[in-house]
Amino acid sequence: LELIQKKFAKSYETTVPVEFLAHFYRQPPCRGAEWVGKIKDYIAKNFKQSNFRRVWIYDHFNRKILYVYPFGGS
Numbered sequence: 001l002e003l004i005q006k007k008f009a010k011s012y013e014t015t016v017p018v019e020f021l022a023h024f025y026r027q028p029p030c031r032g033a034e035w036v037g038k039i040k041d042y043i044a045k046n047f048k049q050s051n052f053r054r055v056w057i058y059d060h061f062n063r064k065i066l067y068v069y070p071f072g073g074s
Contacts, residue, residue, distance in 0.1 A: 001038050008042075008050050017053035024059050036067070043069045 004022055012018050043055050047069060057067040 020052045
């Protein structure tokens with residue numbers, strides 16, 4: 001959550017939409033769902049103030065997308 005908060009606090013100057021990809025590659029995600037809920041809540045509450053068009057969370061170990069916000073759309 002702390003790393004996601006740092007990225008959300010940054011400002012990006014660009015003429016194209018920016019998507020945020022958070023991913024696990026050095027260690028697998030924590031077991032249990034509590035951390036996921038905290039991250040999802042933070043993203044939902046802070047998304048409109050961010051510079052991102054979409055946020056992705058990807059797990060390299062299991063090779064799957066864990067979360068996308070907002071889901072769908074362009």
